[in-house]
Structure formats: structure tokens, C-alpha cells
Amino acid sequence: QVQLVQSGAEVKKPGASVKVSCKASGYTFSNFDINWVRQATGQGLEWMGWMNANSGNTGYAQKFQGRVTFTRNMSISTAYMELSSLRSEDTAVYYCARGGAYGSGLRPWGQGTLVTVSS
């Protein structure tokens, strides 16, 4: 079945960077976009951007421009999200989710990766 499995929880200090992985299985990785969404504890969902898994083209939400980078390794069907200059407000669960054709929504989602930023 189509599945996205993310890397484990991370604890980082302010100013550091974090890189979260998202391994896809059950479908042809290059045929779909990967989106990243985060959720602070008790808060709503916040879209960070997307990456075309085939071309590597990306689109970032304005809020994260210059601080986030999406990459992929097609040989292992894995996407990555790297967020730099971490601050306490970046403490959240980070999700990857597969995007499809226009209007088709995001599905499935990875299980989420908790990133804690604390001194």
C-alpha cells in the first residue's frame, strides 16, 4: 500500500538546523509531489511548501522562504526537509504528504516527526 515513513524525533538547540526524511513506498516516487506541513502543539496545520519528486522543482510558503530546503534522493524514494536557524517557535510535528493532480488533496500523510527546539 502507499506509505510515507518519516525519520524519528529530533531535539535541536536554537540556531541549529534539522533535516527530516520521508521514505515513500507502494508507488512510483517520481510521479507525485511531496508536500510538507507542520503543526505546533495544540495548534492548526501550516503548509510549508511542495517539491516535484521528478524534477526537484520546489515551491515554498513565503513564511519559510530562505530558511527551508526540500531535496530528494530518487534512488531510495526519499524526500527531505531541512529547516535552518531554528528557534523555539519551530517546535512542532512536521509531516510529509503526497500531492496528486490539481484538487486531489494530500494523501497519504507520513506519521509525523516531532522537532523540539530548546536550549
Added chain:
Amino acid sequence: QSVLTQPPSASGTPGQRVTISCSGSSSNIGSNTVNWYQQLPGTAPKLLIYSNDHRPSGVPDRFSGSKSGTSASLAISGLQSEDEADYYCATWDDSLNGYVFGTGTKVTVL
């Protein structure tokens, strides 16, 4: 602050019908299709409705979506205890050039 506004909470007794609204503008709901996500406690979100009113396979037909102008709605008929969750609307915003989520609605089954 999100550009899509939802009521913070909604509730009903088992078997009742509950409706959740999602209010946007011409740059988002007014010109793009709407998706709905269900997030059960402690789990990742799950796509519930896509393209305004389509259900992915496996989603019960108790869930239905609609859109009119710059607003959308999610209806849950025959409410069940397992429907207790957070629900989010989402769509593309042409002005922001990004995907936006609603503020979220917590559904409680009384």
C-alpha cells in the same frame, strides 16, 4: 492567522447531523477546489473530501462536502463516536501562491 475561517467547535449527539463551515475569499475558495481533512487525536491528518465533494475510497458516505462562492461546508450525517476529531478545510490561494488550511474545527460527540 489563516485566510480560511472555521468555527472552533461543533457538537452533536450520536445519529445527529453536524455541519462545519469554511469561509474564504475570491483568491482561494472562490477560484479553487476545496479539500477536507480529518485528524483523530494523536494521529496524522487524513484526506476526507477532495475537489469540493468527492470522497476517497474508504471514507464513509456519512461525510459530504459542498462549495458555494467563497465558502465551503462539510456535513457529517449519522454522527458516530469515532467521528470525534479535528477537521480542517484547505485549498490553494492564488494571491499567496500557496496551499492554505482553515483554522480547524473540533467536533465533539455528546
